[in-house]
Amino acid sequence: MRTFIVTYFDGKSSKSSEATLVVFPQYWKISMDNTSPFSNSIRWDVTNIKSSKVYTKNIKSFSYGEYPFQYIECEDDLLIPEIEKHPEQKKLHSKVDTFLHQFKLKSIALLMLLIVGFSAGMYFYVIPNVAEKFAQNVNSKYVKNFGDFVFNTIKPELEINEERSKILQEFANQLDLKAEYPLDLYVVDEDAINAFAISGGKIVVYSGLLDKLTEANQLAALLGHEVSHINKRHVLKNVSRDLSGYIFLSVVFGDINGVTSVFIENAHLFKRMSYSRDLEQEADQGGLELLYANKVNPEGMIALFQVLKEETESEDFESLKYISSHPLINERITYTKEQIKEKANTFIENKKLNTVFAELQKK
Amino acid sequence: MDLIPEKTTSHKFSFLGKGSEYAIIFFKNLLLNIVSLGLYYPWAKVEKLKYFYQATEFKGNRFTFHGTGNEVFKGFIKVYVLFVALYLFLLYGASSGNGTITAVALLFFYGSIILIIPLAIHGSARYRSSRSSWRGIHFKYFGNRKELYKLCVIGFLLTILTFGIYSSWFKVDLKKYITKHLKFGNITFSFKGDGFDLFIIHFKGIFLTYITLGIYSFWYMRELYQFNIQNIELFQDEKRIKTKFNIAAGDVFELVVINALLIVFTLGLASPWVATRTLGFFINNLELEGAFNEDEIQQAELDNYNDAAGDDYLDFFDLDLL
Numbered sequence: 001m002r003t004f005i006v007t008y009f010d011g012k013s014s015k016s017s018e019a020t021l022v023v024f025p026q027y028w029k030i031s032m033d034n035t036s037p038f039s040n041s042i043r044w045d046v047t048n049i050k051s052s053k054v055y056t057k058n059i060k061s062f063s064y065g066e067y068p069f070q071y072i073e074c075e076d077d078l079l080i081p082e083i084e085k086h087p088e089q090k091k092l093h094s095k096v097d098t099f100l101h102q103f104k105l106k107s108i109a110l111l112m113l114l115i116v117g118f119s120a121g122m123y124f125y126v127i128p129n130v131a132e133k134f135a136q137n138v139n140s141k142y143v144k145n146f147g148d149f150v151f152n153t154i155k156p157e158l159e160i161n162e163e164r165s166k167i168l169q170e171f172a173n174q175l176d177l178k179a180e181y182p183l184d185l186y187v188v189d190e191d192a193i194n195a196f197a198i199s200g201g202k203i204v205v206y207s208g209l210l211d212k213l214t215e216a217n218q219l220a221a222l223l224g225h226e227v228s229h230i231n232k233r234h235v236l237k238n239v240s241r242d243l244s245g246y247i248f249l250s251v252v253f254g255d256i257n258g259v260t261s262v263f264i265e266n267a268h269l270f271k272r273m274s275y276s277r278d279l280e281q282e283a284d285q286g287g288l289e290l291l292y293a294n295k296v297n298p299e300g301m302i303a304l305f306q307v308l309k310e311e312t313e314s315e316d317f318e319s320l321k322y323i324s325s326h327p328l329i330n331e332r333i334t335y336t337k338e339q340i341k342e343k344a345n346t347f348i349e350n351k352k353l354n355t356v357f358a359e360l361q362k363k
Numbered sequence: 364m365d366l367i368p369e370k371t372t373s374h375k376f377s378f379l380g381k382g383s384e385y386a387i388i389f390f391k392n393l394l395l396n397i398v399s400l401g402l403y404y405p406w407a408k409v410e411k412l413k414y415f416y417q418a419t420e421f422k423g424n425r426f427t428f429h430g431t432g433n434e435v436f437k438g439f440i441k442v443y444v445l446f447v448a449l450y451l452f453l454l455y456g457a458s459s460g461n462g463t464i465t466a467v468a469l470l471f472f473y474g475s476i477i478l479i480i481p482l483a484i485h486g487s488a489r490y491r492s493s494r495s496s497w498r499g500i501h502f503k504y505f506g507n508r509k510e511l512y513k514l515c516v517i518g519f520l521l522t523i524l525t526f527g528i529y530s531s532w533f534k535v536d537l538k539k540y541i542t543k544h545l546k547f548g549n550i551t552f553s554f555k556g557d558g559f560d561l562f563i564i565h566f567k568g569i570f571l572t573y574i575t576l577g578i579y580s581f582w583y584m585r586e587l588y589q590f591n592i593q594n595i596e597l598f599q600d601e602k603r604i605k606t607k608f609n610i611a612a613g614d615v616f617e618l619v620v621i622n623a624l625l626i627v628f629t630l631g632l633a634s635p636w637v638a639t640r641t642l643g644f645f646i647n648n649l650e651l652e653g654a655f656n657e658d659e660i661q662q663a664e665l666d667n668y669n670d671a672a673g674d675d676y677l678d679f680f681d682l683d684l685l
Contacts, residue, residue, distance in 0.1 A: 007424065009498050009499030010499065011499040011500075011662060012499075012661070013500075013659070013660060013662060014498040014499065014500050014548065014658060014660035014661075015658050015659075016424070016658070050429075052413055052417055052427060053410070053413065054388070054410060054413040054414045054417055055384065055388075056379070056380070056384065056417050059417060059425055061417060061425060061427055063427070063429070063499075067665050068499065068501070068662045068665070069429070069496075069499065070499070071427070071496070071498075073424060073425060096391075100387050100391065101384070101387060104383050104387070105383065107387050108386045108390055111387070111391055111394055114394050115390065115393055118394070118397060118398060119397055149458065248400075251396065251397065251400060251401045252393070252397050263630055
């Protein structure tokens with residue numbers, strides 16, 4: 001029978017005693033040496049022994065019973081293999097820990113690999129899919145409430161032109177945009193060459209962009225693009241993907257330290273931009289389909305891009321491709337042209353649409 | 364035969380933890396945390412503390428942390444529920460569209476978070492103390508929650524009214540209160556620092572750091588560490604035992620710069636090594652000076668305080684009492 005040298009404390013005072021420990025299946029026997037202030041021999045029932053459950057080389061410690069705990073320290077690394085012999089004492093050691101600490105650097109590498117693999121799987125596959133499914137399945141009432149909340153927050157900063165907004169609304173009414181929600185359109189007096197859509201059916205077009213348009217089919221293409229964003233719940237998808245991905249990364253890497261967080265946050269931004277470009281492309285396609293459905297000349301989409309191209313030419317650098325929220329304008333023109341080529345072109349002139357457009361441009 | 368007069372002797376602490384050992388614990392816990400989406404945190408925290416305690420040696424024996432994952436988990440849930448409730452209240456206020464209600468909700472939200480901190484300090488001190496032992500003897504915090512609360516509210520208000528100047532006195536008062544109400548068996552503690560001295564350290568430190576373009580910061584940190592540690596005194600049977608923290612500004616420089624380099628060049632993967640290096644710096648340079656007798660400490664009565672909520676609350680803000 002193997003004996004281990006331990007230091008024993010009785011929990012009542014800090015007096016120590018050298019002792020020997022023998023491990024039996026149901027109990028441990030601790031025998032004090034001759035100079036000990038304590039009684040000769042003590043029996044610890046396995047059920048009441050608590051292991052410190054943490055691996056440090058050359059030291060194992062155990063406590064026993066109720067407060068004030070009896071306590072022993074043992075420097076012998078062979079104590080753990082001795083405990084492992086007894087199935088009754090399973091709770092006093094961890095096989096996983098023993099295994100991991102046996103291989104040191106290899107274990108660290110293995111753990112890192114598992115962390116990277118699992119996180120990558122979650123981040124690139126599971127979380128985006130779950131987030132999108134979520135966005136897809138949220139009740140439309142909530143989507144509308146969310147959109148209204150966002151719009152009401154930014155509304156005070158927008159200079160809404162009521163008169164032109166009404167005409168734009170009428171323009172949209174001429175088209176069947178298959179919108180999930182009733183559409184609310186707004187013209188905002190600002191020079192920006194821009195337009196955006198908010199969940200739940202709100203579309204804002206800046207007068208800067210509106211004034212550059214020369215044909216009704218350009219405006220129809222623009223609305224088609226924005227309505228596609230709304231119908232496909234792009235804002236909600238973007239927000240839920242972005243947020244859930246961000247939360248996941250903070251859980252994983254937030255604990256490590258600041259430098260890692262900054263690095264990871266920037267990588268997250270890249271990914272977000274790439275997703276945003278995907279959504280824009282999807283909206284371009286959706287918009288084009290809406291043009292076909294309404295028998296509007298699909299060349300309007302190309303003409304719209306030409307306007308954007310002239311306006312953004314100066315800032316459109318090839319190198320910005322990966323950090324932009326939108327695809328490069330030349331790419332948008334190219335893929336749209338290809339799609340138009342593939343389809344039979346059966347548009348008819350929509351007189352009413354042209355009249356409303358002319359009215360809109362007069363104001 | 365006490366013929367030889369008791370002379371002043373020094374007793375050193377040593378930290379025997381190794382980065383490679385702690386890295387296994389660190390990465391194992393990180394993995395489990397990710398897989399459980401953060402729910403494993405309480406058990407990870409306990410294992411970390413157990414390792415740091417067990418790696419700390421004083422006079423041939425190790426420290427032990429007796430807390431359990433279940434205790435920390437219960438505290439974690441309490442803190443979590445509290446935060447969710449506060450957030451919901453804030454959200455409710457913000458979505459009302461009424462400016463006054465939003466303002467009240469915001470004030471209530473931040474006010475509650477700040478007003479809970481003294482309770483958390485009290486809870487954390489009690490929990491950590493009751494769960495920490497050496498040679499079988501436990502620490503015990505027996506401060507009064509109301510007194511500590513009063514001290515914190517007054518200190519906090521005066522700090523705001525004096526634009527932060529009073530914070531030095533506030534911190535010292537807090538340290539004095541906590542150490543005065545801390546026991547290790549029948550050993551008692553006190554903090555003999557003075558608010559004015561701390562204020563001068565800060566004042567001089569910030570001023571000189573500024574005009575030396577940061578170089579003085581290592582002396583500033585050294586003075587601050589020494590103020591916080593060397594002002595703690597222990598009393599065993601009314602005999603005074605002093606704490607010594609012998610470090611040079613160069614040691615602080617080495618710690619800070621190498622830690623920063625390790626983190627930057629490994630993108631944070633060296634975190635466990637940085638943690639053990641840092642603990643080693645504090646523990647290996649710490650000693651007690653005086654007639655300390657490790658065999659003559661009597662266990663105090665039980666404070667079986669199993670509520671880890673205060674400790675978990677402070678974790679949320681990255682505050683650590685010890």
